[in-house]
Amino acid sequence: MGTGLKARVGKYADNIRVLDPAAFDAPLAAPADKPSEPLPEKTLIEHLRGNRDMFAEVAPDGFELEAMLKEAEAALLGSDKLRKCDHLSLLGAVMSAAQLGLRIGDEFGHAWLEPIWQPHYAHTTDGKWTGHFRARLIVGYRGMIALAESHPKISTVIGVQVGAREEFKLKRGLKKDKLKHTLHTGPGTRGDAVAYYALARYTDGSTKFWHFTRAEAEEHRDKFASQRRFNEKTGEWRVVGPWKKHFDAMAIKTCIRMLAKQLPTSSALAAAIAVDGGVRVDLGKDGIHHADRPETLNSNAPSPDHEGGHGDGLAWSPECEYCVDDVDGEKHFEQHATAAPVDGCAYCEQEAAWRGLPTGSPA
Numbered sequence: 001m002g003t004g005l006k007a008r009v010g011k012y013a014d015n016i017r018v019l020d021p022a023a024f025d026a027p028l029a030a031p032a033d034k035p036s037e038p039l040p041e042k043t044l045i046e047h048l049r050g051n052r053d054m055f056a057e058v059a060p061d062g063f064e065l066e067a068m069l070k071e072a073e074a075a076l077l078g079s080d081k082l083r084k085c086d087h088l089s090l091l092g093a094v095m096s097a098a099q100l101g102l103r104i105g106d107e108f109g110h111a112w113l114e115p116i117w118q119p120h121y122a123h124t125t126d127g128k129w130t131g132h133f134r135a136r137l138i139v140g141y142r143g144m145i146a147l148a149e150s151h152p153k154i155s156t157v158i159g160v161q162v163g164a165r166e167e168f169k170l171k172r173g174l175k176k177d178k179l180k181h182t183l184h185t186g187p188g189t190r191g192d193a194v195a196y197y198a199l200a201r202y203t204d205g206s207t208k209f210w211h212f213t214r215a216e217a218e219e220h221r222d223k224f225a226s227q228r229r230f231n232e233k234t235g236e237w238r239v240v241g242p243w244k245k246h247f248d249a250m251a252i253k254t255c256i257r258m259l260a261k262q263l264p265t266s267s268a269l270a271a272a273i274a275v276d277g278g279v280r281v282d283l284g285k286d287g288i289h290h291a292d293r294p295e296t297l298n299s300n301a302p303s304p305d306h307e308g309g310h311g312d313g314l315a316w317s318p319e320c321e322y323c324v325d326d327v328d329g330e331k332h333f334e335q336h337a338t339a340a341p342v343d344g345c346a347y348c349e350q351e352a353a354w355r356g357l358p359t360g361s362p363a
Contacts, residue, residue: 042087044083045073045076047087048069048072054283056098059101063101064103065098071105072104075105081115082113082133084132085115085133086134089134089281092287093135094113095280095287096275096288099288100139101146101147101268102139102143110142110146111139114135114138115135116135116227117133117134118133135279138242139272139275141159141252141256144257144260144269145158145159148260150268151264153202156200157199157201157256158198161195161248161251162193162194163192164194165191166190167180168195169181193248193251195211195213195214196251196255197209197212198252198256208262210256210259211255212255217247217250217251221247222239225243274288275291279292
């Protein structure tokens, strides 16, 4: 979220009507030169608050539901694309978090709300497909560890990355596998990650583990990553999303998922694996097992954001690290950011589409 939350709250006040502005320590006043207009439907935050009782019915005893709902609202305030998602998928994602007893956001690292672009969402009046953003729940490896440890036969579950400067030995045997990992305790860093493993210790002292080398993790990513984007210049698909931004965490999470197949059956962990990364619109209690997978949503099609078109002509974004040295692109963007309409400029029409602005308006 960062320190820019208040600025974003003010900027998007017209699109998000929060019922209790004081909860966010900042008034949600609309800009003076652009008065708020009544919205034809409930906002996503209103949907969340209006369905609190539904979440409470499925949440485990003792779960801090109110805190989780505030985390979901904060996630909405911090993401343009999440605010564009349909309300059913958002309710489904939050309901899954409540049902599993997982908190949302970086503080606990249990789970996150993530928007995903679905090109084939609905038909227009002329019979053509139209796309839409939908929300899904991404369960982090810490969330999976918490659920695995809830089984009465399991004492501890850990997920670890192995640094290049650390001693790591693995021996497979007919009766018992042996794993030895000596952490680097001297000066300097542990080194780049060269391997990952997840280990479960049972209450009787026995253990189970699953191991990946970095090369094996990369191979798994290339084969199974659900978020990809097509590069028109190279004619190839490339991996984006969590596997691109958080490779080590995703590798550890994959080890835990593979290890879960060897552990005693846990209904909570099985449900988390079933709903992880899926879009849930079935709000019944069993709907957590019937989330739509990204493949069925055709989510591999290019997502309408700046990254997908970076480098095409003068497309430029102030939030893109690769645009820093694009002087011409920055000047072009600034000209349209002042008052010039984007209508008629192919580059800025695309940029407007990425930013959710109507064609013909100032950038």
